[in-house]
Amino acid sequence: MSKRSKIDTETQIDMTPMIxxxxxxxxxxxxxxxLSQQELEELKLPVAITAVHDDPxxxxxxxxxxxxxxxxxxxxxxxxxxxxxxxxxxxIRKGRPDHWxxxxxxxxxxxxxxxxxxxxxxxASLGELPDxxxxxxxxxxxxxxxxxKIMEVCSRPDIKIWKVQLAAAEDTGS
Amino acid sequence: MAKTNRKFEEVKPDMTPMIxxxxxxxxxxxxxxxxxxxxxxxxxxxxxxxxxxxxxAEEIExxxxxxxxxxxxxxxxxxxxxxxxxxxxxxxxxxxxxxRYEVGTQSFTDLVALRQFLTRFDKDETPVTFDSRRDTVYxxxxxxxxxxxxxxxxxxxxxxxxxxx
Numbered sequence: 334m335s336k337r338s339k340i341d342t343e344t345q346i347d348m349t350p351m352i353x354x355x356x357x358x359x360x361x362x363x364x365x366x367x368l369s370q371q372e373l374e375e376l377k378l379p380v381a382i383t384a385v386h387d388d389p390x391x392x393x394x395x396x397x398x399x400x401x402x403x404x405x406x407x408x409x410x411x412x413x414x415x416x417x418x419x420x421x422x423x424x425i426r427k428g429r430p431d432h433w434x435x436x437x438x439x440x441x442x443x444x445x446x447x448x449x450x451x452x453x454x455x456x457a458s459l460g461e462l463p464d465x466x467x468x469x470x471x472x473x474x475x476x477x478x479x480x481x482k483i484m485e486v487c488s489r490p491d492i493k494i495w496k497v498q499l500a501a502a503e504d505t506g507s
Numbered sequence: 508m509a510k511t512n513r514k515f516e517e518v519k520p521d522m523t524p525m526i527x528x529x530x531x532x533x534x535x536x537x538x539x540x541x542x543x544x545x546x547x548x549x550x551x552x553x554x555x556x557x558x559x560x561x562x563x564a565e566e567i568e569x570x571x572x573x574x575x576x577x578x579x580x581x582x583x584x585x586x587x588x589x590x591x592x593x594x595x596x597x598x599x600x601x602x603x604x605x606x607r608y609e610v611g612t613q614s615f616t617d618l619v620a621l622r623q624f625l626t627r628f629d630k631d632e633t634p635v636t637f638d639s640r641r642d643t644v645y646x647x648x649x650x651x652x653x654x655x656x657x658x659x660x661x662x663x664x665x666x667x668x669x670x671x672x
Contacts, residue, residue: 348522355529362536373546377588377598379646381653384547398645468548473646474582474599477574477639480648484665488553497665498548501649 373397374405379473381501387468394444398471402479404436411436424489433486440492448494459493466496549652551663570628571666572655573609574639574647577616580604606647618654625658634662 374397389395397405404412418430431437448463456462467487471480480499487494580603584596608615615621635655639648655663 348526352522352526352529355526355533359529359533359536362533362540366536366540377585378546379649381547381549381649381656383653383656384549387546387548466550470546471645473644473649474601475645477643477645477648478641480645481639481665484553495553496550497553498550499645499649499652501547501549501653503547 372407373470374399376470376472377474378470378500378502380504382504384501384503386503387498387500389468392447393466393468394440395468395470396483398469398475398479398483400472400474402475404479404483406439409439411439424491425485433482436483437486437489437492440486440494444494445492463494464496465494466498467494468498468500470500549649549656551652551665554664554666568628568632569634569636570610570625570660571636571638572621572651574637574643574651575607575609576604576640576642576647577607578603578605579642601644601646604647606643606650608651618650621651622654622658625655625660628660630659631661633660634664635660636664636666638666 372395376397376399394406396411399405402412402414403410412433412435416432416435418432418434421431421434423429423431423433444467445463448465450461451464452461453459469480469483484497486492487497580601582599583602584593585598585600586594586596588596588598590597605616608618608621610621610624613624615624637648637652652663
């Protein structure tokens with residue numbers, strides 16, 4: 334009789350601790366998954382010993398520049414080589430097609446309205462200038478001319494962003 | 508009879524779908540997890556008075572560093588980015604690359620000499636301008652910028668000889 338009953342006993346695994354653990358792990362991963370990292374493209378940054386540790390301030394625009402010059406902001410491509418100028422003309426180099434018009438437009442319409450503006454007493458004649466930086470993250474092998482072009486776009490008369498930060502990897506001593 | 512029977516029946520919710528979903532969620536979060544990368548930045552500024560008449564007339568001492576590529580070097584896989592399947596490296600870097608730095612009439616090809624030369628300038632007041640020419644890459648500029656920032660120069664700008672093609 335006792336033998337028989339043992340055979341009939343259904344083995345019930347107690348799932349409760351496992352589910353508890355799994356929930357805890359899910360919550361851990363949700364918290365650790367830093368959403369602010371979403372703006373950073375995967376790039377190999379050059380190493381700099383003096384790089385200041387970067388605590389990203391809210392709302393600072395980040396421009397990712399890939400090796401071929403493609404410019405990405407918040408997963409949105411603002412420029413790639415031979416971007417369609419769509420009839421726009423470069424305001425600084427008169428007569429040339431403006432391949433960077435979309436970048437300029439993004440800066441003007443999506444960044445400028447949210448930037449704090451101040452008047453520099455030394456350059457009072459220039460009026461109010463945006464006083465917030467733009468972070469440029471480029472691959473270590475990105476030709477400088479692409480970054481230089483971004484800077485030129487920043488300095489266009491209708492934008493006038495003058496603070497830039499260049500991203501670099503912190504030297505970990507390896 | 509049937510009624511009392513029902514009363515004593517233990518209600519056992521079926522946990523299987525919930526555990527399935529939970530595991531899927533768990534796997535999703537593990538896979539999408541990206542560890543916070545350590546990143547730093549170097550601050551700089553662009554010329555403010557571009558495109559308009561300069562308001563300052565006085566001559567001030569300044570350092571103008573011009574970067575030229577003396578030897579472009581060759582692109583080779585970087586072993587520091589190697590993985591098990593590609594031990595030679597996934598990403599490329601330059602080997603044997605030489606950059607020439609010109610400050611006024613002086614010319615340097617290594618950063619130690621440039622650093623030595625720059626010690627004579629007032630770090631708080633002297634503006635440093637970078638002018639990097641044809642074929643220089645981001646890494647080249649950051650390498651010099653790193654030296655200049657490390658020396659304590661405060662006023663750093665980039666000049667524009669926006670060369671294209």
